[in-house]
């Protein structure tokens with residue numbers, strides 16, 4: 001880095017001076033360089049453009065992005081749903097290395113491998129003051145409301161950035177969904193010896209199934225259609241038993257009847273992780289008396305279910321919702337690094353930023369289980 005480059009650094013970063021950027025060590029980072037990003041001007045309108053580096057606040061870490069996970073939410077954001085605010089750089093599962101940090105940041109070195117929690121919480125609203133930050137009224141989500149990780153560089157507040165070591169960049173993109181699964185585990189609070197039935201074999205469902213097995217679940221059944229995801233569930237050894245649900249409704253009903261006959265007392269924990277309201281209606285019939293029904297999918301805003309209130313009343317069924325997470329990244333890192341939750345093969349296709357349209361198509365056509373955008 002030459003002295004002219006240093007002169008061009010924003011004020012907060014100039015304060016860091018040469019200690020952060022010793023000569024010869026940071027050619028990869030120039031304050032006045034342009035970065036390539038995927039930017040949406042509005043719903044469904046995106047382009048791959050060059051822009052200035054994101055501005056760093058005093059408490060921010062600048063991440064040179066190595067991999068950015070893609071999930072179903074990004075399809076909703078593409079369509080302008082899920083509270084998306086444009087113009088926007090999407091990407092809420094951001095992994096990379098520290099390129100720089102603001103003058104108020106402690107505990108990071110340049111080149112630390114890091115993952116970012118995409119949420120910023122206000123700390124002073126009704127819910128934050130009561131320790132329910134998940135419902136922060138001033139919640140800001142990177143990659144949804146402000147710029148995220150489909151970019152060569154992305155800035156996040158340091159207290160939402162976490163160091164990891166023993167994961168590949170691509171596998172580390174699963175830390176965000178794993179953190180959501182860890183939150184699900186907290187909500188479920190399983191008792192030891194629990195029998196678990198999980199509908200669906202998507203990435204977060206498979207991580208939750210493994211967490212349940214590690215934490216009180218003694219017998220876990222995954223029920224899902226046969227195919228890529230079910231094969232993956234088996235290769236990850238995510239359950240004790242796998243029930244392939246035929247896609248055709250009569251055959252599927254017969255399979256469920258058989259499962260019910262084999263488990264007449266039902267399951268202590270039944271997780272609906274497909275996002276199908278029809279399956280949610282079926283799922284409650286598998287919950288044992290005083291058991292837990294976990295609503296864990298993403299459903300349409302207009303979806304409705306018909307279930308018997310008397311069943312919830314008389315059988316004392318606990319219906320739990322689990323959405324997103326707060327403070328679960330450290331747990332997610334520990335479980336994934338120690339292979340207590342296995343993720344090999346969940347991300348089964350990677351794309352370059354320039355291939356965003358192809359990535360969208362692959363997601364829509366369901367030819368990938370989970371994709372990630374990768375960078376040099």
Ligand SMILES: [Zn+2]
Nearest residue numbers: 071072073092
């Ligand atoms: Zn996501």
Ligand SMILES: [Zn+2]
Nearest residue numbers: 122125128136
């Ligand atoms: Zn708040």
